[in-house]
């Protein structure tokens with residue numbers, strides 16, 4: 001611990017973030033500003049997610065950290081080691097054993113259960129930012145539910161490509177009110193946001209915004225009657241575990257450019273291989 | 278006699294916060310907060326006292342309803358949390374009230390359309406709280422519906438049901454009786470059900 005408070009953040013900062021979290025779950029999908037603190041890692045490393053994790057984490061929690069579905073990337077390993085050091089918590093790679101899961105860019109394949117908390121690292125919290133750079137204006141658009149521009153953007157895709165080209169950070173509407181950026185998860189994961197049993201918290205460190213989806217909340221991906229929302233699909237199955245239903249990454253296997261498709265969720269893939277063996 | 282603080286401020290407040298967070302994200306679920314209760318003569322029970330200790334500090338303003346306002350509560354709050362006591366309910370982050378308080382209309386902060394989070398959270402002290410009763414709530418955090426008995430609830434539920442017409446502005450509420458706590462955030466839809474036929478009337 002050496003001079004750090006439990007879970008690194010001081011108690012006053014935790015209380016400020018905790019009060020903001022209560023507002024976030026009370027107004028699902030609404031971005032609550034918070035007075036973020038610097039974390040001992042650069043912004044690209046998920047400092048928003050880390051501040052939320054630090055504010056909720058207790059000594060009896062079991063923490064899992066994933067980056068693009070994997071527990072063993074530099075980013076995931078560093079964050080896991082950080083919380084082991086400053087909070088002394090038990091860690092795991094098993095989705096089903098974790099009470100808190102911090103994630104960058106994926107929702108685990110295994111169904112989450114009641115009582116679990118999923119903390120998302122968010123680079124850009126505002127789904128309307130690419131249309132309107134002014135925070136004052138986007139606030140007003142949310143206040144007035146003025147979301148037509150979002151549909152125009154998606155429809156331009158259809159006009160140009162014949163389908164909606166957005167595949168990551170695909171916008172959703174929470175409980176039929178706020179349009180929300182689900183963070184850069186593949187749209188494959190969007191249906192998991194709907195009526196999930198777990199509590200989902202989103203933290204953006206640079207912009208100092210946090211938002212939430214309570215368990216059992218309706219979440220719809222934006223779409224059109226003649227172009228309904230669809231998730232990615234593959235002709236291949238996972239080369240390692242044979243899954244036909246998981247999100248696949250294409251990996252190059254040798255210098256000759258041979259490639260194969262494998263599960264992006266490493267815990268899911270290893271669990272399946274263990275069960276098959 | 279001074280009211281008790283948290284035995285282990287860091288870990289106790291974390292544990293209590295997780296219970297409060299779960300209450301607010303799953304409205305209508307009951308949670309027992311485990312902490313040293315304030316003295317028997319105190320106007321509020323353990324759960325509300327635990328919520329105040331967990332959530333309040335130098336940056337928060339607390340408004341106390343007249344029927345709960347005692348020198349001992351003021352002194353204990355200031356001593357343990359350092360919070361400021363508000364005279365104007367519209368400036369309060371938290372308001373400690375009873376259902377009776379809400380028989381008169383009080384101008385708490387409900388936030389703005391752009392910043393609906395700049396609102397007062399009600400901490401409501403109840404005489405009874407059970408998960409079977411005439412009040413049906415539904416909405417985010419609730420698989421289908423949950424039921425609550427909050428004792429004398431007409432004014433309280435009327436006040437919270439008004440949230441629905443002005444959402445996203447509104448009031449969130451933590452409701453407690455002794456050590457037991459539940460929450461009704463502004464996202465909840467509230468109906469009163471008549472016992473005979475379970476038909477519901479929107480508030």
Ligand SMILES: [Zn+2]
Nearest residue numbers: 238241263269
């Ligand atoms: Zn696999």
